[in-house]
Each structure stands twice: as C-alpha cells, then as structure tokens.
Amino acid sequence: MELVCPAGSMPALKAAVDNGADAVYLGFRDGTNARNFPGLNFDVEEAHRAVSYAHQRGARVFLAVNTFPRPSQWHKWCRAVDQAATLGIDALILADPGLMDYTARTYPELRLHLSVQGSATSHEAIDFYVRHFGVRRVVLPRVLSLTQVQNVMKRVNAEVEVFGFGSLCVMVEGRCTLSSYVTGESPNSSGVCSPAKHVKWEESASGRRSRLNGVLIDVYAPEEPAGYPTLCKGRFEVGGNVYYAMEEPTSLNVLDILPQLYRAGVAAIKVEGRQRSPAYVAQVTRTLREAIDACAAAPEAFAPEPRWIEQLDKVAEGRTHTLGAYSRPWQ
Amino acid sequence: MKLSLGPIQYFWTRDQVFDFYERVASAPVDIVYLGETVCSKRRALRLPDWLDIAARLSAAGKEAVLSTLTLIEAESEVSYMRTIIENGRYPVEANDMAAVNMLEGVAPFIVGPHVNVYNAGALDLMARAGARRWVMPLELDRETLAALQAGRTAGLETEVFVFGRLPLSFSARCFTARAHNLPKDDCGFRCADYPEGMPLQTREGQSFLRLNGIQVQSGETCNLVNEVGELRALGVEVLRLSPQPQGMFEIIDAFRGVMDGHLEPSMAAVLLAPYQTAGFCDGYWYSAPGMQRVHA
Numbered sequence: 001m002e003l004v005c006p007a008g009s010m011p012a013l014k015a016a017v018d019n020g021a022d023a024v025y026l027g028f029r030d031g032t033n034a035r036n037f038p039g040l041n042f043d044v045e046e047a048h049r050a051v052s053y054a055h056q057r058g059a060r061v062f063l064a065v066n067t068f069p070r071p072s073q074w075h076k077w078c079r080a081v082d083q084a085a086t087l088g089i090d091a092l093i094l095a096d097p098g099l100m101d102y103t104a105r106t107y108p109e110l111r112l113h114l115s116v117q118g119s120a121t122s123h124e125a126i127d128f129y130v131r132h133f134g135v136r137r138v139v140l141p142r143v144l145s146l147t148q149v150q151n152v153m154k155r156v157n158a159e160v161e162v163f164g165f166g167s168l169c170v171m172v173e174g175r176c177t178l179s180s181y182v183t184g185e186s187p188n189s190s191g192v193c194s195p196a197k198h199v200k201w202e203e204s205a206s207g208r209r210s211r212l213n214g215v216l217i218d219v220y221a222p223e224e225p226a227g228y229p230t231l232c233k234g235r236f237e238v239g240g241n242v243y244y245a246m247e248e249p250t251s252l253n254v255l256d257i258l259p260q261l262y263r264a265g266v267a268a269i270k271v272e273g274r275q276r277s278p279a280y281v282a283q284v285t286r287t288l289r290e291a292i293d294a295c296a297a298a299p300e301a302f303a304p305e306p307r308w309i310e311q312l313d314k315v316a317e318g319r320t321h322t323l324g325a326y327s328r329p330w331q
Numbered sequence: 332m333k334l335s336l337g338p339i340q341y342f343w344t345r346d347q348v349f350d351f352y353e354r355v356a357s358a359p360v361d362i363v364y365l366g367e368t369v370c371s372k373r374r375a376l377r378l379p380d381w382l383d384i385a386a387r388l389s390a391a392g393k394e395a396v397l398s399t400l401t402l403i404e405a406e407s408e409v410s411y412m413r414t415i416i417e418n419g420r421y422p423v424e425a426n427d428m429a430a431v432n433m434l435e436g437v438a439p440f441i442v443g444p445h446v447n448v449y450n451a452g453a454l455d456l457m458a459r460a461g462a463r464r465w466v467m468p469l470e471l472d473r474e475t476l477a478a479l480q481a482g483r484t485a486g487l488e489t490e491v492f493v494f495g496r497l498p499l500s501f502s503a504r505c506f507t508a509r510a511h512n513l514p515k516d517d518c519g520f521r522c523a524d525y526p527e528g529m530p531l532q533t534r535e536g537q538s539f540l541r542l543n544g545i546q547v548q549s550g551e552t553c554n555l556v557n558e559v560g561e562l563r564a565l566g567v568e569v570l571r572l573s574p575q576p577q578g579m580f581e582i583i584d585a586f587r588g589v590m591d592g593h594l595e596p597s598m599a600a601v602l603l604a605p606y607q608t609a610g611f612c613d614g615y616w617y618s619a620p621g622m623q624r625v626h627a
Contacts, residue, residue: 069450070474070478071474071475071479072475095447096449096450096453097428097448097452097453097457098453098455098456099450099452101456121403121404121427121429122406122408122409123409124403124409124430124432125429125432127432128428128431132456142503144503145503148404148405151405171547172503175401175402177470177497177621178499178547180470180621181497182621183620184619184620189449215533215622216533216534219534232500232547236539236540237534237536238529238530238531239510239529241510245506246547247504328515328516331505
C-alpha cells in the first residue's frame with residue numbers, strides 16, 4: 001500500500017520525499033490542475049527539478065491535469081499534457097474524458113490515473129475509463145462507505161487509490177458547482193473552490209464575519225477560531241436552526257480502518273493538501289509512513305497509536321477528525 | 332425546437348407523481364424524463380410504475396425517457412440501473428459514466444447534465460459511444476455552447492436547462508436527514524415533507540440554497556426565457572424545464588408561447604415571476620457567477 005503525498009511547492013515536495021512518501025503529486029501553476037491557488041504549484045523547469053529530486057531518492061511523481069477544459073482552453077490543456085509527457089513523470093492524473101482521449105492517443109505509453117475529479121464511484125464507471133484509455137489507477141471520490149469501497153475493489157480491473165487524510169470534500173468530486181454558483185469559479189472549471197480573491201473578512205461588534213462574493217458564509221464569536229470560508233463548511237439557517245448545514249470543519253483520517261483498506265487490496269493511500277505548508281506535509285507523511293508500515297507488517301495486530309492520532313489532529317482542520325463517508329453513521 | 336420536462340428532483344408522493352404526469356400528458360411538452368435521479372432510497376414508484384407512466388405519455392405523443400441515478404454508491408444501484416437500461420422500449424438518460432458504460436454499444440442514449448462534457452473531445456467521445464442527445468452541464472456558458480455547436484457530430488442533438496432550481500452538488504450525506512438529526516439509514520423519508528426542498532438561508536436572511544436529500548440546489552430559479560431566441564440561433568434543439576410543485580403548467584405555457592412566437596419574452600418573464608420564490612438567476616449563461624442575474 002503506497003503513500004501518495006501532496007506537493008504544492010518544492011519545499012513541500014522535499015518534505016514529502018524526505019519523510020517517506022512513495023509518491024508525490026503536483027500540478028502546473030495554472031487552472032489545469034484542481035488546486036490552482038496563488039503562490040502554489042510548479043512551472044515546467046521546477047517540475048523537472050522536482051522529478052529529479054524525487055527520482056534520485058526513489059519516490060515516484062504523479063502530475064495532475066485534472067480540470068475540465070472548455071473549448072477556448074483546449075489547446076492550453078493539451079500543451080500541459082504535452083509538457084507533462086516530457087518530464088519523465090511516473091503517471092498523469094486526468095479527469096476530463098476529452099483530454100484523456102487526446103492523451104491516450106498521443107502518448108500511449110504514458111501511465112494514466114483517473115483523478116478523483118473524474119467522479120467514478122462504481123466498477124461500471126471505472127470500466128469506461130479502463131476500456132477506452134487503459135487507465136491503470138483510479139482515485140475514488142470521498143463518498144463511499146468502507147463496504148462500498150470493498151465491493152468496488154472486487155470488480156475493477158485497475159488499481160484503486162483512496163483518500164487517507166486531509167480536508168474533507170463533502171460533495172462527490174467533479175460534480176460540485178457550489179463554488180461557481182457563488183464566485184464563477186469552481187474546481188471543475190478553474191481548479192479552485194471558494195477562491196481567496198472572493199473572500200472578505202469583516203470585523204463587527206457581534207464578531208468576525210466571512211463573506212464569499214458578498215454571501216455571508218459564517219459569523220465567529222469573539223475569540224472563536226475562524227476557518228477558511230469554504231461554502232459547504234459554513235453556518236447557515238435551516239428550519240429555524242443555525243448550524244453547519246452541510247459539514248463541520250474537520251479532516252478525514254483513515255487510521256482506524258487501515259487494515260481493512262490494506263486487506264481489500266487498496267493500492268495507495270492519498271493525503272490531501274497541496275495548499276498546505278511543508279510542515280504539514282512533513283508531519284502527515286512521517287506519521288502515515290509509520291502507520292502504513294506497521295499495518296503492512298502485522299495487519300491483524302494493527303491499532304492506531306495515540307501519538308499518531310495526536311500528531312495528525314494537530315494539523316487537522318478544526319483540530320478534529322472523522323472517517324467521513326467510510327463510516328455509515330457519518331452518512 | 333422542442334420542450335422537455337426534466338426528471339422530478341424532489342420526493343413527491345406516489346399520488347402526486349401520477350397526478351402530475353396525468354396533466355403532463357395533455358400539456359404542450361415534447362419530451363419527458365422519468366425516474367429517480369437523486370436518492371435510491373426513494374422508492375414510492377418502482378420501475379413498472381415508471382414504465383406505466385412512460386406508456387401513457389408515449390400514447391399521448393410524447394417522447395418518454397428513463398433517467399438514471401446521478402450518484403452511484405452501491406452495487407444494488409448498478410443492478411437497478413441495468414434493469415432500466417434493459418427496458419427494451421424507452422431511451423435512457425445517463426447521469427453517470429457508469430450508465431454511459433452500460434449503454435455503449437447497446438442502445439442510443441442521452442447524456443444527462445451531470446456527466447461532465449465540457450469540450451469537443453468529450454462530446455465526440457459521447458457521440459462515438461452512442462449518444463444521440465446531450466444536456467449541457469449547468470455551469471457552462473454561451474461561448475462554450477457556441478463552440479461545441481459549431482463542431483458537434485452530425486445527428487447529435489443539444490438540450491439546455493432553461494428553467495428551475497439548479498442542482499449544484501451531490502453528496503454521500505443526506506442534508507435533509509442531517510437537518511432533522513436523523514441518520515441517513517433511518518431517515519424516515521423526511522424529504523417527502525419538502526416538495527421543493529428545504530430552504531437554506533444565510534444568517535442575514537438571504538435565501539441562498541435548497542437542501543434536497545443528498546443534493547444541494549440553488550435558492551434562486553435559473554430562468555433563460557429571455558435567451559430563447561439566442562438558444563434557437565445557436566441551433567439548440569431542446570429546452571429543459573425542471574418540475575416544481577407550483578405553477579408548472581403555467582411555466583410550460585409561458586415557454587411554449589415564447590418558442591412558438593405567440594408571447595414576448597419580456598411578457599413571459601412577468602408571467603414566470605410568481606413561480607420563482609427567491610427570484611431568478613442566469614449568471615452561468617453569461618460566464619458570471621451562477622447566482623447572478625445578468626439580464627435586466
């Protein structure tokens with residue numbers, strides 16, 4: 001079971017590789033990848049250096065071109081694929097079926113992974129990408145229970161990668177347009193969710209307010225820590241109650257079910273967080289490396305060590321964690 | 332240009348559904364999409380019921396289409412989808428790549444709005460797989476549509492969502508059950524209490540979104556009645572209205588009037604206003620945030 005870690009920058013990449021990641025994933029510095037934040041990601045030259053740093057230390061590099069280009073952007077996205085093909089990366093992570101078609105025809109030797117943005121949640125959907133493009137690995141959206149993951153695993157002809165730690169996407173990835181509804185930009189179209197340039201903070205007597213393109217996402221009491229105003233983690237009023245109507249700010253953490261994922265034959269555990277700091281990447285990579293190694297050595301005897309949980313909670317959103325959809329009660 | 336009714340997105344009672352389609356049979360719509368697309372637990376109607384409704388609508392001269400679930404999580408959902416696909420009589424709208432996979436080479440199909448077709452490459456792939464019509468994804472704009480229309484495969488029809496609350500996202504979590512502090516597995520079908528979804532407001536009272544089971548919808552109603560002429564000029568063959576419990580037949584008549592040239596769009600907009608409880612939006616069409624109203 002591989003550990004796949006985020007590299008939003010060269011320091012983050014080094015933190016991942018040096019702390020035991022089997023593979024890192026990164027993207028170019030534009031809307032071709034789904035984490036298009038200011039100050040993050042790689043240009044082609046930096047990506048070359050990233051690949052050689054990782055390869056010299058035995059880690060693999062996956063590059064994500066996982067947004068959905070519109071016709072006016074098509075050539076730019078194809079160029080990103082062309083550039084990726086020259087880098088000597090170990091796999092290209094794609095979501096758009098059109099771009100996948102282009103890539104499979106142009107670079108038949110390039111190993112393809114289906115991005116979580118591809119929204120493939122069943123063996124039938126996965127089969128479409130395997131049949132048409134020879135996709136070798138799929139990243140499952142964070143909407144399946146553990147049992148559902150196990151059932152998909154029994155029927156697929158591709159490796160399966162699942163999310164193991166990081167901020168939780170509440171909606172099925174690749175099918176959420178809440179962000180573009182409010183700001184005009186969404187993960188599918190621009191590679192961003194709740195983009196920072198639309199965020200506004202206001203101080204008032206009743207507390208701090210966060211707005212996204214004018215829409216009030218949350219109000220924080222004095223002294224209450226304020227989270228990033230992601231739409232699905234705001235507090236709203238439904239039926240007369242004010243609460244986190246979709247989801248609390250919390251991070252996914254699969255340590256409790258690591259042996260089940262291992263026994264099911266999951267190929268890789270993915271860590272979310274290309275927008276996070278190198279310190280986060282180092283901490284999470286180091287902890288999960290230890291946990292995965294312990295699990296592989298003795299899956300029957302595996303139990304998460306309290307210090308692992310503690311270390312991961314320190315960097316978790318809201319300093320708390322959940323099994324998310326893997327656990328039926330969450331659903 | 333044809334007028335279609337999308338699938339009912341809400342959980343209406345069995346009687347409500349039958350009564351609704353009884354009226355649809357004599358309404359001026361050409362295409363009717365049938366079936367549950369949001370939550371597989373909603374089973375007030377079984378496949379034979381939907382097939383009965385399809386037969387009734389076909390007899391009334393409509394094209395009946397069976398729509399599939401948007402988010403597939405369980406193997407039982409895949410199996411149910413297979414029985415829909417193997418119905419042998421009615422075309423199917425694929426709302427997930429799993430349905431596309433199962434329909435490819437089996438029967439011509441319609442690509443629903445929740446399969447991500449954002450460019451000519453993806454559209455061509457769908458056409459090669461056997462699509463005969465596609466519904467433009469909701470966040471796309473008129474420039475994108477114009478470009479795709481210019482290069483689309485001969486014989487492939489285009490449909491655009493022109494009226495209704497926009498389905499913006501889908502989740503494993505049921506937001507209606509959550510609002511009632513109920514587990515999803517024991518939800519008590521509370522979404523039946525909200526035939527237009529549960530209103531979600533900001534803490535300033537702005538009517539913002541609607542919770543509809545595992546789906547989140549726009550609070551505002553998407554309305555492109557002012558753009559019908561432009562859609563026609565772009566060669567769009569089908570306009571889609573999304574069913575809602577209030578005023579549906581007035582809404583159908585207004586769009587039909589504009590499409591047939593009997594009604595000015597500005598007059599239709601006035602007639603439609605009472606059925607948009609939180610106002611209307613058309614931002615996506617104009618490359619703006621979807622919630623915005625660009626047309627004055």
